[in-house]
Amino acid sequence: MRELTYLEALNEALSSAMERSNDVFLLGEDIGAYGGAFGVTKGLLQEFGADRVIDTPISEAAIVGAALGASLLGMKPVAEIMYMDFLPISMDQLVTHAAKLYYMSGGQLKAGLVLRTQYSLGRAHGAQHSEFLPAWFLQAPGLKVVAPSTPHDAKGLLNASLKEKGPVLFVECAMLYKSKGDVPEGYYEVPLGKADVKRQGGDMTIVAISRMVPEALAAAERLAEKGIDAEVIDPRTIQPLDRKTIIDSVSKTGRLLIASDDMKTGGVGAEIAATVFEEAFDRLKAPLSRVCSPDLPIPFASPLEKEYMPSSEKVEKAALELAKW
Amino acid sequence: MNDIVTVGTTTPTELKGLGIPDEKLKSILRKMVLARRFEEKVEELYLKMALITGPCHLYLGMEAIAAGAAEALTVDDYVLATYRGHGHAVTRDAPLDKVFAELMGRVDGTCKGLGGSMHAATWTEKKLMLATAIVGSNIPIAAGMGLAVKKKGLDAVVVAYFGDGAVNSGSFNEGVNLAAVWKVPAIFVCENNQYAMSLPEARGVASKSIAERAAAYDIPTFVADGNDPVSVYRAMKEARGICRRGDGPCFIEARTYRMKGHGIYDKADYRPSDEVREWAGKDPIAMFSKLLVDQKVLSEKEYGDMRSTIDNEIEAAVKKARASPYPEFSTLQGMVYPE
Numbered sequence: 001m002r003e004l005t006y007l008e009a010l011n012e013a014l015s016s017a018m019e020r021s022n023d024v025f026l027l028g029e030d031i032g033a034y035g036g037a038f039g040v041t042k043g044l045l046q047e048f049g050a051d052r053v054i055d056t057p058i059s060e061a062a063i064v065g066a067a068l069g070a071s072l073l074g075m076k077p078v079a080e081i082m083y084m085d086f087l088p089i090s091m092d093q094l095v096t097h098a099a100k101l102y103y104m105s106g107g108q109l110k111a112g113l114v115l116r117t118q119y120s121l122g123r124a125h126g127a128q129h130s131e132f133l134p135a136w137f138l139q140a141p142g143l144k145v146v147a148p149s150t151p152h153d154a155k156g157l158l159n160a161s162l163k164e165k166g167p168v169l170f171v172e173c174a175m176l177y178k179s180k181g182d183v184p185e186g187y188y189e190v191p192l193g194k195a196d197v198k199r200q201g202g203d204m205t206i207v208a209i210s211r212m213v214p215e216a217l218a219a220a221e222r223l224a225e226k227g228i229d230a231e232v233i234d235p236r237t238i239q240p241l242d243r244k245t246i247i248d249s250v251s252k253t254g255r256l257l258i259a260s261d262d263m264k265t266g267g268v269g270a271e272i273a274a275t276v277f278e279e280a281f282d283r284l285k286a287p288l289s290r291v292c293s294p295d296l297p298i299p300f301a302s303p304l305e306k307e308y309m310p311s312s313e314k315v316e317k318a319a320l321e322l323a324k325w
Numbered sequence: 326m327n328d329i330v331t332v333g334t335t336t337p338t339e340l341k342g343l344g345i346p347d348e349k350l351k352s353i354l355r356k357m358v359l360a361r362r363f364e365e366k367v368e369e370l371y372l373k374m375a376l377i378t379g380p381c382h383l384y385l386g387m388e389a390i391a392a393g394a395a396e397a398l399t400v401d402d403y404v405l406a407t408y409r410g411h412g413h414a415v416t417r418d419a420p421l422d423k424v425f426a427e428l429m430g431r432v433d434g435t436c437k438g439l440g441g442s443m444h445a446a447t448w449t450e451k452k453l454m455l456a457t458a459i460v461g462s463n464i465p466i467a468a469g470m471g472l473a474v475k476k477k478g479l480d481a482v483v484v485a486y487f488g489d490g491a492v493n494s495g496s497f498n499e500g501v502n503l504a505a506v507w508k509v510p511a512i513f514v515c516e517n518n519q520y521a522m523s524l525p526e527a528r529g530v531a532s533k534s535i536a537e538r539a540a541a542y543d544i545p546t547f548v549a550d551g552n553d554p555v556s557v558y559r560a561m562k563e564a565r566g567i568c569r570r571g572d573g574p575c576f577i578e579a580r581t582y583r584m585k586g587h588g589i590y591d592k593a594d595y596r597p598s599d600e601v602r603e604w605a606g607k608d609p610i611a612m613f614s615k616l617l618v619d620q621k622v623l624s625e626k627e628y629g630d631m632r633s634t635i636d637n638e639i640e641a642a643v644k645k646a647r648a649s650p651y652p653e654f655s656t657l658q659g660m661v662y663p664e
């Protein structure tokens with residue numbers, strides 16, 4: 001199989017979706033000649049023209065609102081919001097409108113748009129350009145939230161997102177754009193709401209999100225050398241969350257560690273923890289453990305940011321503690 | 326709609342008749358050179374020495390705006406900058422070593438190293454009230470700050486800088502409208518360098534001009550030559566006067582060009598090369614220094630001395646900044662909620 005980067009896999013999914021259907025079009029800031037702030041849409045303007053790869057002004061509310069409008073007439077817009085930190089500007093269109101329209105209209109309206117964005121934690125981008133905010137969108141029923149960790153999943157999940165009839169928030173990770181992995185040539189989907197067991201193990205369950213998946217896998221290899229066999233689960237979609245795969249794994253291992261780049265308080269990890277407490281409390285052999293970002297705005301200076309961030313080393317350390325129970 | 330007042334490019338014959346003291350003109354030139362040399366140093370520290378990291382947006386080519394405007398303001402006026410704010414910081418006399426230290430993430434930086442390049446122009450001692458990385462977001466903030474200035478009866482105006490791209494944000498429209506309805510002393514300065522990252526003004530702004538869009542809010546609107554500091558200075562003086570009479574807010578569109586890419590790594594190949602060449606021929610510092618020397622405001626020798634003094638100041642500031650350590654992680658928790 002060929003290896004592609006996470007970024008190339010996304011580009012391929014977009015370009016083949018545009019080939020398959022004229023209803024698919026892209027809109028966002030600097031996605032045309034510039035190729036997207038991170039290069040994900042590179043070449044697509046040349047291939048599909050300015051009618052289908054639309055550079056927009058800096059108007060986040062209008063980008064999402066316009067995508068929503070076009071989706072109501074059956075088109076399939078893929079909007080890009082350059083940094084996840086700029087999503088709050090379009091929150092009204094995304095959460096108050098797109099997410100609820102199907103429900104509020106008694107099933108008449110379908111907002112089948114895909115909203116791509118990325119988070120840049122780990123690149124010294126400072127407190128207004130680094131945030132990972134998935135939990136903000138968990139209280140928006142109707143909105144699905146996707147966070148791929150591998151090139152394979154990035155392409156398959158984007159393909160599946162493009163088939164959704166409702167809105168999908170697709171969160172990429174800038175630190176993963178250059179990561180490589182096997183990606184099938186043809187069309188395939190990775191279904192939304194289905195977790196992937198990235199590593200089998202019997203001693204503890206590590207549920208890792210986005211960038212923390214490769215970090216957790218690296219930690220698991222080192223843990224294995226120390227005789228601890230960790231299972232690593234990547235939910236891949238945060239909403240809907242594949243609770244069953246997590247519960248099944250915890251039932252087997254009796255220990256849970258959650259690793260995610262978002263902040264601890266009210267984060268994705270809190271939701272996963274509550275789920276396991278509700279449904280598998282009796283199978284836990286130890287208190288669960290979370291490796292996430294502290295409740296602080298992200299510091300700018302690289303050494304501080306490094307200290308701030310969850311990492312493979314922090315996962316390993318927490319896992320060693322957990323294994324003592 | 327309010328008339329749009331164009332403040333033309335200063336002609337050599339005009340200069341003396343404007344009654345601007347020579348000392349003021351020299352100070353403007355000094356600020357322009359300072360902003361230029363500062364950014365050239367930043368480029369070196371970033372690309373060659375890797376002492377600066379993260380996003381970094383240079384002010385090269387736009388010096389006439391910050392320098393001209395700064396000279397028309399008082400120390401009591403408030404300034405709100407953006408991620409392209411180094412030029413605003415140094416022309417507003419923020420300590421050079423502190424701005425450099427901020428770019429390096431050091432504890433002695435303007436924001437204790439917690440902001441970085443995009444927020445380095447925050448230095449409240451000089452009433453640099455914030456530098457934002459979210460395009461357009463300082464505009465409504467200026468409206469509210471203007472309201473406070475008015476309510477408190479302060480002798481000050483609030484100046485918000487932003488680019489041509491920012492006028493397409495909801496924040497621009499909401500913020501300018503609110504300031505206009507409230508008649509607060511805020512001056513909105515659009516530094517129109519003609520590109521929002523890769524998007525040319527013509528493909529982002531549907532109105533005939535940005536000034537027209539502002540004038541539609543029925544506020545006094547000026548168009549200045551953004552490569553001529555005297556033009557900017559005069560527009561700003563005028564606007565400040567209007568604001569202080571209680572007739573504000575005002576809007577200034579200053580057209581200019583950024584010499585390089587959007588950020589330090591942007592090659593900017595989306596710009597036509599003849600356009601880049603044309604604007605390179607309009608270097609604001611080359612033009613203004615020539616004007617001042619030709620008009621005998623200062624001699625070649627004085628100009629040379631000015632530049633070497635600035636070079637020395639920059640070197641000393643870098644040295645001091647480099648000696649500053651990173652902040653301690655353990656102190657961050659105490660920074661989240663104000664005491």
Ligand SMILES: Cc1ncc(C[n+]2csc(CCOP(=O)(O)OP(=O)(O)O)c2C)c(N)n1
Pocket residue numbers: 029058060082086089409458459460461487488489490491492516518519520521522587
């Ligand atoms: C709300 C928001 N959207 C997008 C961006 C990404 N971005 C940063 S600067 C920029 C271009 C801004 O152009 P302009 O307002 O003309 O100012 P200039 O950079 O030219 O000074 C963009 C798109 C951002 N920082 N904030």
